[in-house]
Amino acid sequence: MKELALRALDLVARRGVTYADVRVIETRERDVSTKNGKAGHVSSSESMGLGIRVLAHGCWGFAATDDLTGAGVEAAAALALEIARSGTAAKKRDIELAPEERYEATWVSPIRIDPFSIPVDRNLAVLLAVDAELRRNPRINMAEASMHFERKRQLFASTPGSVIDQTRYLSGAGFSALCYQGDEIQKRSYPNSFGGQYQLKGYELVEELDLPAHAPRIAEETVALHSADQCPEGRFDLILDSSQLGLQIHESIGHPIELDRVLGSEANYAGMSFLTLDQLHHLRYGSEIVNVVCDARPEHGPGLGTFAFDDEGVPAQRNDIIRAGQFVGYMTSRETAPAVGAARSNGCMRADGWSRLPLIRMTNVSLLPGRQTLDEVFDVEHGIYMETNKSWSIDDKRYNFQFGCEIAWEIRRGKRVRMLKNPSYSGISTEFWNSCAAISGPEHWTLWGVPNCGKGQPEQVMGTGHGASPSRFRDIRVGTAYAG
Amino acid sequence: MRDKAAAERVFEQVQAAARALGVSEVEAMMASGNQALTRFAGNAISQNVAEQSTLLSVRPAIDGRTARASTNRLDADSIRDVVEQAVALTRLSEPDPELLPLASPAEYAAVRRHFEATARTTPEERALAVSEAIRVVEDAGQTAAGIYSTGDSTFALLNSRGVRAWYEESLARFSITAMAGDSSGWAKASACYHGDLDPPSLAHSAARKATQSTAPRELPAGRYTVILEPAAVLDLVGQMFGDFSATAIRDGRSFLNDRTGRKIFGDNITIWDDAVHPLQAGAPFDGEGVPRQGLTLVEKGVVRDIAYCRQAAAQAGAAATGHGFPLPNEYGEAPANIVIAGGDVPVAKMIAGTERGILVTRLWYIREVDPYEKIFTGMTRDGTFLVEGGRVIAGVRNFRFNQSLIEMLSSVEALSPPERASGEESFDMVAPAMKVSNFNFTEVTRF
Structure with a gap:
């Protein structure tokens, strides 16, 4: 990644930019969900690409590509420069940047359990256990539970000479119950709505949340809301x-x-x-x-x-x-x-x-x-x-x-x-x-x-x-x- | 994936890798795109970007199980890796007794939505259009911010049963906000062919609204007659279409749970889903490769059709309508090419016929308050006016609304001819302006 970033940076640095930076990013994600006793969304994705940001002619230009061949990176570099030049058609002043030091660093967000080391069937087993607990209450129409895991490694390089390698792990998990009754739909979630809690942690977040233990209360509250x-x-x-x-x-x-x-x-x-x-x-x-x-x-x-x-x-x-x-x-x-x-x-x-x-x-x-x-x-x-x-x-x-x-x-x-x-x-x-x-x-x-x-x-x-x-x-x- | 032949070659590699793992049922989605966007603020180009992207997403079906793995790398090793990932995930997934075999081949409606000139628009061309629009706003003594984007994308869906679905589209968007001291105006348009956009005209419209709404008055919250321009209509009404879904109704999460076949809106409300409408964009097939069928969602106020993905259709003994999301997913299906029937009352005539009301350009930050009564909250923004005696007489401070869509669409007094409209809170659609009585504004903000 470092070589790729420096090569891309070199392509624009040689063409008269005031400043440039390149970010090469490799991302891995996994999403697992269940709904009403069945697997919902089970997927993984991987992505790698780079973005080149240049400051030239007093204007910003940015081009990104996932074509990481020599030709692909060269095309992106040329496009970033062309875009910056085009900005002069509507420019009020030259962009200037506050000073910053040059850094060389490597950082990995601390985790206890690599989420990608946990097999998907174990993820599903936890979510299905939550699902079963929620639907033990017969008035729950829909039980949903999910987990999301992400690892993103980014190599940043800039013309002043910074080279920064960062890797961030992210985990998220949660569940919700829905009850439709009469002329009303009520919903409760744990530990938060819209997917639950998300932190820069590994699989330990899922363990800390102890999802199944909270399912009976959430189901009960969902139903009770109808008579509240x-x-x-x-x-x-x-x-x-x-x-x-x-x-x-x-x-x-x-x-x-x-x-x-x-x-x-x-x-x-x-x-x-x-x-x-x-x-x-x-x-x-x-x-x-x-x-x-x-x-x-x-x-x-x-x-x-x-x-x-x-x-x-x-x-x-x-x-x-x-x-x-x-x-x-x-x-x-x-x-x-x-x-x-x-x-x-x-x-x-x-x-x-x-x-x-x-x-x-x-x-x-x-x-x-x-x-x-x-x-x-x-x-x-x-x-x-x-x-x-x-x-x-x-x-x-x-x-x-x-x-x-x-x-x-x-x-x-x-x-x-x-x-x-x-x-x-x-x-x-x-x-x-x-x-x-x-x-x-x-x-x-x-x-x-x-x-x-x-x-x-x-x-x-x-x-x-x-x-x-x-x-x-x-x-x-x-x-x-x-x-x- | 610039052409069908390239997609076919990648799919051959996907199938070969799957076969090597003993898997014969496999589907692949492939997408590629080149998108560029020139953004301006403070009467100058501020952010100016372009991106090129690729996607290969593989879904095997093995003994009632399915899962998906995706990558943006298309070298031979990466293709084999992503197939291995997908197969491994699928084998570890739970079986679904309702999972159907992969879709069968079908014929798709021919639509022409790709224009080479739009795909090849240069940074200079966008910058010149932007500078011309900025000049219009500057000449009015105002400050402009906005975007001009152009680009194209391709999408292919192939499966081992012979589905070969291919779609390509170009798209251009221009939007602009003109800001005066204490007021603002906004305009936006989108089209598959960039030549259909008129940035200077949109800039004039935004500047005119900013001028007209200077020194906004503060009116009390309450029930008002409103004239919602098409962007405001689509951003609000667009929030309900995810509920026209057989899966949502089965889940009990739709406001139509017990309302299909019932008259819940006014006689003047008719809404279709029509993927081949000349003002629409998007592929004529769904996430499994089923051709999109036209739906009459609402006919003279009565809820008629709902969308069915293949699995929901099989459960209900109905036919799939071609609105399914890519599998696996929890949400099933939803209409995506909305056409709202209009009337013959242009906005100017609505204003002329209004004794007292509020003209709304645009709505913002719309969120669902009540899922069954379909109450939504949100704000007016960038051009909100008091209409009195048939004339726009002043700008007003922006309101917060809490409004049931069922009530609103039962209170429509007039509709304009429909047009392709574009907002920020829902997808583009063909929609009219609406004059609505008793619209519920609950609070007023400070500007």
Whole structure:
């Protein structure tokens, strides 16, 4: 891979580029799923290719190919240069990059059990055991369970001389149960919706999740939702479980702090951000107990945003985003960092494969744990506790959001008193975070994986990490989704 | 895989490798593509990319078991490896008593959706079109962002029972957002032939919307008459077609669980699935090589046809409709070439006939709230206007909606002639604009 990357780099370096980098990527994936007692999706895939990014004539050009013959790589190199030259037809200024050191490094994400060493029939046996447990409840119409494993090795080489070899292992697993009855469909999932939990781990993640042990409760809750009361509409103190809070962080903090959005690069698709440059160091984003970091370092945990170097060769970093409620930082790239007066990128450029250009993406954007016990978080006279995301939507500047959850409970004097179905809540991002009244401690903190974050044109799907612990928010609008 | 002969040669190697492992039933999908996209923002080209890609995906069927392995390498060793992977996965998989033998050969409708000129569009040609569009927006004192993409792809599906399905397509897309100080406008189009796109005209449309919506008013949330332009219609209505699926109904996850044959929408709603419609794109066969049949999904408000993959059809004693996904999968099938019947009321006439309402250019971040009542939430975006006394009188701040599709499609007062439309939340389709009463806006955002 190194030889291939250096050969491709040499092809463009000799033709007068200001800067160039090459990423050669080899990916292996496995997906296994079951539905209603049968194997669902059993597949594996392998892919290898390279992407060449050049800065020439003051413009970017990028070309990717999986034709790794000499002729194929030469064609891609020539095309990248041609594309960069074409950009001069609509150029306002020459692209300039914040300086970065030269690195030579090798990094492999730590795993205990290589997921590809586990045979597929063993994967299926676990999933079918979960399936059987779920369908032991006769009112479950559909039981689904799945696992996903990935190994991605990337060789990055750049004209300043960096050569970085990184291998990341990723695992994911989860299940759901669905019950259709009368005029209603209800669903519950474990440990999270939309495929479960995803982390930068090996097969040990599947063992840690202990999927079969949770199946009876999930089936029971799915059925019980049909006879639960509808979540009321009104303003309540709201307690969120850590997985839902992880998605709340993703949508109402993670995306708004992407500096490319702020500067307009995503205006046509993903949108822009309410965090205009004048807000930096001035906006009170959250209450004083809210501290949020963007942390790609392995020390933060095995998140989907954990790596040693980003995809333009910048080392993983930890940056404060919200410090004691104050907005103090964006996620940046080498191109955008100067816009906020930074001397250097904070290392958030990521691409979803060899065929795509790196963009500013979330790494692990996490709410740091608080000091409250779980009992203190639940200590409200009258509130609502919601668990597990069901729907999520936010406007294109990231002000107004609405989330639905799979299940909720009414809380009175700190105790769950009744189950509620179809819960939802909504609000304005900064008002929501300023209403944060309690955050539970590190013993309840989980680093959740969002495996399907879309951004860019052509669209790229990226995995991001979000650490959170159950937290309470004051006076939140609840029940909007079924209002009117 | 630039031609059928190359696909056939690869398949011969796949079959030989499978036979060497004692496997006679095998299917292969092969795809290749060249896609390029010129992206602009801040009135300048910002990201400018191209990619060339290949796929070989192999699925054996062995004693009621099946699984899939894929690669993007087509040398002899890689082809043998991927077949070995697929066979090994299949042998370790669980048997499915309902798994059918591989599909049999069939005739496919002839469609011409590949244009060499579109496939060969150069970076310079895209850059010139983009710079012209930017100039239109700049001349209006606004800022432009958008994309112009061109490219082509081929897809082949072959199996050991003689299926030889081949499809090639070129596709071009242009979309643009024009931004003024406190407002924006958007326009988008797609076509198999890039010459059918008119970037300057789309730029004018986006700039006009941005100009018209400056200083947006804040209106209270509530029930409004809305005029949804075709992109807004397809992005919202497109969310329901995955439920027109025999497998979804069998699973109990479809809103049509007990509603097929029933009238659930208004008399003026008729929807087809038509893969050979002249404004459609996509292959005339499904993921197993079954020819796509035309479906009347909704006729005058009554749910008529649903899609059947081969397995769902065998279970129901029905005929496969050619809408199956590649096996193995959990989801079965879905219509993919939607044509919504229109009416004879152009948007201008809808506006002229509206005493008070909201004109919506585009919807955003649409997600399902309730799977049975088909309630969706989302936002308006990039051109939302107040209509009063038959005229567009001002831009308004964007709304959040929570709207049941069943209720919405029972409340359509007028439809425009349908057109090929393109959004961001659903696939392209042929759709009209709709004037809808009592559309449920539940919140207002800050811009």
